[in-house]
Amino acid sequence: MPRSYPVLLFFSVVLMLRCHGTSSTLLWCYCPPDANYTTNSTFQTNLHLLLASLSSSAAATGYSNDTEGRSSDQVHGLALCRGDVSSSVCQTCLDAAVQDIIQSCPNGMTSTIFYVDCLLRYSNQMFFSTADTSFRYWAWNTQNVSNQQQFETTLGNLMNDLTEKASSSPKLFAAGSAKVTSFDRLYGLVQCTRDLSAYDCYECLQYTLTFIPKCCSWRKGGKVYLQSCYLRFESDLFYNLSAVEAPPPRAANDDSGGKSNNAVKTVLLVVVPVAAALLSLLAIFMYCRRRKPAMPRRMQLHKRMFDNEDQQEIKSAESLLLDLEVIRSATNNFSDANKLGEGGFGPVYRGTLDDGEQIAVKRLSRTSGQGIVELKNEVVLLAKLQHRNLVRLLGCCLQEEEKLLVYEYLPNASLDKVLFDPVRRVQLDWARRYKIIEGIGRGLLYLHEDSRLKIVHRDLKASNILLGWDMNPKISDFGLAKLFDVDETRRNTSRIAGTYGYMAPEYALRGRFSTNSDVYSYGVLILEILTGRKNCGYQGSGNSIDLLGYVWRHWNQGDAMQVVDQSVVDRCQPQEVLRCMHIGLLCVQEDPAQRPSMASITLMLNSYSIGLPPLSAPAFVTRSITVSGSGVHGRDTQVSLQGREIYKGSTTRSAKESKNDITIRNEGT
Known part of the structure; x- marks a missing residue:
């Protein structure tokens, strides 16, 4: 039987039998009026095939994405259920979404529909593996909180924590709570579509956080939805606590009832000795851990960078320390072919880590005016700052006289x-x-x-x-x-x-x-x-x-x-x-x-x-500047502010004419 027959039959059953009293609540439907398909066209057939396939396959795992058709009739789609809902709730929600997305966007070639428990999306354009922030929806509880400052602090910390957990989890999902007062708790949930990378998920969720102050930071509840990620928080528990806190399910035992007692004895004869050996190894390992071996030399070099500092402030920065050999391998030993450019601080190289992630490595030269103080300052600050409009620091390295900062790679330069x-x-x-x-x-x-x-x-x-x-x-x-x-x-x-x-x-x-x-x-x-x-x-x-x-x-x-x-x-x-x-x-x-x-x-x-x-x-500024070494020094530096001339200092050190992108360092007044 051709594949299209059972799938189309399933689709027809869904449309006819879907219960109007579904427990899943429709939040919004995005239907851009860019293009429409023709009724009874090949695209429509492909769309129906895709939606039915997504609904059935996502119910078991909570997520599915697929493509149907070819060329101009091709349609791409994904289905996602909230990370804490059961398979039955997921199926019910997606069945509703399949019907409503067709009714809400008749003949639309692109559409997204969001329920409390699930998301369904399709388009004639490929959108997988890309965080889409072009459309957003938010809503909030009409009740205000009593202690706004304390609530906002708790909310910010909770959402940042959940964002980090979700981006590092296999399901790109996280939920949790935080205490506001001794009597009140705040509950939060974040999730990304699973086609995103961990980094794109983090960036997407960080972007949703920027809308909280605009809509609901002082409210008892709120939600912000983008097409690739969303967040929600409430003063009351709204997610399935047992599903969130439950340990990962164990693999099901293959017990068909046909195993003999001899087979069981054979398993025991193998398992028991192996378990005993593992326990012995574990005991040796625990004993060795107590002895706290000396820190490797390269880590001692890193530690000097942070000596005499508040350890609480730089704890997160220490997790960014990278090994020099890893960076050398990624940049082909700082090959000229990988050089992206060079500034007063030194060259910048493009590199690729073993997992395929692209990086940019700033290599501070020994003559750079930007020294260890500036490097430490940047590491400590960026370790604490996370925002979609701030460059992401991946790590740093201080080994063998090298001073390196490793950033995310941004392809369009500065x-x-x-x-x-x-x-x-x-x-x-x-x-x-x-x-x-x-x-x-x-x-x-x-x-x-x-x-x-x-x-x-x-x-x-x-x-x-x-x-x-x-x-x-x-x-x-x-x-x-x-x-x-x-x-x-x-x-x-x-x-x-x-x-x-x-x-x-x-x-x-x-x-x-x-x-x-x-x-x-x-x-x-x-x-x-x-x-x-x-x-x-x-x-x-x-x-x-x-x-x-x-x-x-x-x-x-x-x-x-x-x-x-x-x-x-x-x-x-x-x-x-x-x-x-x-x-x-x-x-x-x-x-x-x-x-x-x-x-x-x-x-x-x-x-x-x-x-x-x-x-x-405005403040009009004209000047004559000369540079020397890595710094810029004014020689008879003339500054004119709205017609008033002020002469500030001078040096006699000669150098070439300065450019706008040179960093000055005027050591004293």
């Missing part, structure tokens, strides 16, 4: 390599540029306000924004970052380190830095992304003027669209561009108090109902 390249910049259409502006803003908001720490980056620039597969921006290079107390607003330093063109004037001149100085750097980035031009050294209309002054002049003249990159100016929404330009100019106001916070900026970017404050002239 923003400056694309934005300022006349050929590659066409990859950045307006939608992608807006996405990059938003992503950098979310990353900074996390650093300044949403993480458990309060971080000022101090070196935000285009070369420190890395671009992922989908041009998702990630902030990198935390060697100069500073950790602030929660209620601390500003700090002074005599050691000014950063990049001219991105440094706020109060920091460059007086060593004062704060979250406002990061906002200034972000404003420069916004204007660079809009115009496709670097800030420093830009020659506008024959006069030496920096980008901020160039944009401000056209803004006042009423022809601001003339400064927008010509590759996007004809394919963008002018009002959207001008709003971003207004926000960028707000960020670079000379007075730090006049710059908006990252929370306000994020709100301005996402809500057009929010009015924008009036503008005053």
Whole structure:
């Protein structure tokens, strides 16, 4: 009998016999109006075959994905049940989903339907192994919590813990609870579709966490759903506690009833001696463990990096220590063929680990201005920070005079390599540029306000924004970052380190830095992304003027669209561009108090109902700089702020002319 007959028969039975009183609750159905298939077409037949197959096969394991058909009639789909539900509940939910997805999206070639207990998705486009965050749905309990601060802290810790557990579990699922008070508990659940890698699952769930403050961080319950992952939390138990806490099921015994007593005796004769031998080995192993052998030399070298530090703070950082031979093997012994680029700190190499994961290795040169202090700073900070818009540190190594930092590999290099390249910049259409502006803003908001720490980056620039597969921006290079107390607003330093063109004037001149100085750097980035031009050294209309002054002049003249990159100016929404330009100019106001916070900026970017404050002239900065070694030193450094000239220091060390992406280190005032 052809395969299609029984499957189509099953599909027909499901449609006819599905119970209207199903216990599974429909949450939402996503049906984009992009394309429709023709009734009674080959695509429709393939779709029905696929849905029926997914429903039956996923009921046993909780997950299934498959493809039906060929060429333009091909359809891809997956079915997923919540990790704590039984097979019968899973089957009931998916049977309902099969009917409802057809009724909710008649003739749709792409659709996703979400129930409390299951998910069903199909498309004419391949979507497996890719985290899809293009559509989201959230809902919340209407009741507010009484102690908001304590609840939010508990919620954040619980969700971060569950995210880590889910991404490392075979089912990409985790559920658990945390105590809010002596009387109240908070329950949470997270899950990804099982076509994702562990890393993509983690990234997807981290993205869902960013929506909690927008909808439900002060509510007694909430849920956020993306097409590839979701989370839910409640003040009351909502998942199957016994299924979550139950140990993994043992393999079923093959007891057909036909075994003889002699066979049983034979098994015992084999098993008992083997068990005795294993017990003896176990006893020897436990004895040896008590002796605590000396730490290998390479680990002692690693430990020196963290001596005299608060061990609680660096405990997670120590888990990132990698062996030098592993990195050498991954990079083909730092082969020139694997070199991605080189900066003042040293070269960066591409590598591939034994499990196939691609990495980027920053190899600090012995002459680098970025030394052990900056390396330790970056390791300790990134070990604590996890966000989809922050680069992920995989490990570090200090062996045989090597100082190595190992990151996730991001294929599209840094923003400056694309934005300022006349050929590659066409990859950045307006939608992608807006996405990059938003992503950098979310990353900074996390650093300044949403993480458990309060971080000022101090070196935000285009070369420190890395671009992922989908041009998702990630902030990198935390060697100069500073950790602030929660209620601390500003700090002074005599050691000014950063990049001219991105440094706020109060920091460059007086060593004062704060979250406002990061906002200034972000404003420069916004204007660079809009115009496709670097800030420093830009020659506008024959006069030496920096980008901020160039944009401000056209803004006042009423022809601001003339400064927008010509590759996007004809394919963008002018009002959207001008709003971003207004926000960028707000960020670079000379007075730090006049710059908006990252929370306000994020709100301005996402809500057009929010009015924008009036503008005053930004801080204009022009200068003559010389470099020496790894540092940049000003020779008769001239800084002009709104017409007032200030001369700050000088040195007589000669060097070549500086570039915008060189990091300065002014040792003293």
